Amino acid sequence: MPVDAFLFDKDGTLFDFAATWNGWAAQVLATLAKGDRAVLEAMAEVISYDLERRAFNPDSLVIAGSNDEVAEVLAPFVAEMEIEELAVFLARSAAEAELAPAVPLAEFLDGLLARGKVLGVMTNDAEISARSQLERAGVLDRFAFVAGCDSGHGAKPDPDPLLAFCRVTGVRPERTAMVGDSLHDLEAGAAAGMRRIGVLTGMALREELAPHADIVLPDIGHIPAWIDG
Known part of the structure; x- marks a missing residue:
């Protein structure tokens, strides 16, 4: 048909995907971690992002998950933002990513x-x-x-x-x-x-x-x- x-x-x-989002993720994680290496590593682990390669692993939630799902797993490491606020931050940041x-x-x-x-x-x-x-x-x-x-x-x-x-x-x-x-x-x-x-x-x-x-x-x-x- x-x-x-x-x-x-x-x-x-x-x-x-890789050319657009790998570098963006490194910047976003660094911004949210605010210089705390332990927090940076913990966030990278929950979204399966390799900090050394500056690249997502194939099993990352970010690849097919929703913006809200990503915000939910990162929220425990970002005390100053509620989940909804973090979701908005991620959406606005993504809107400015280099395509x-x-x-x-x-x-x-x-x-x-x-x-x-x-x-x-x-x-x-x-x-x-x-x-x-x-x-x-x-x-x-x-x-x-x-x-x-x-x-x-x-x-x-x-x-x-x-x-x-x-x-x-x-x-x-x-x-x-x-x-x-x-x-x-x-x-x-x-x-x-x-x-x-x-x-x-x-x-x-x-x-x-x-x-x-x-x-x-x-x-x-x-x-x-x-x-x-």
Whole structure:
């Protein structure tokens, strides 16, 4: 069945995960630790971040977890902030992160729009971060739907936010492809009855994604060829 709409994850899909978030995390942890090495190491451990490599480990909660989940595990080490305040801090900081698009996004998205495809973004990040980053990348206006974990639809791997995209756009789930770099993305797509496209610009390996995807591509730039093929 043809695909009329593409719903993209953000981090690790539209933007290369490691290139965007590894350095950002080092800065955020240092800010929250306020010079306390023991606190810095404890926070890095709970989010599975390697301080020496300045890189997330593949099992990190941050890769597929929601902004609220990250705030919850860091909150015990940040006495001056309540969980809600810390979640806002993380969202605002993420909104200013230095972005590394997986491909030239404007050209790629315009190509899909020229084919008549409907586009959306569903991320487990906060909506304010998603909108800010997409605007800074110059592509926010390409999307008919942008939702985060705090947009009122829930978070992946639940299918509800994906189905919200279908309700808003009027495209049936079976004619929609969920595109993502994590099992959360693909599991949500399966639960929603969507096609599933895995990409390798996140932390997951091909062999992890393949059993849960219709196709695994190196990056989103290969989607037009997949459509044609």
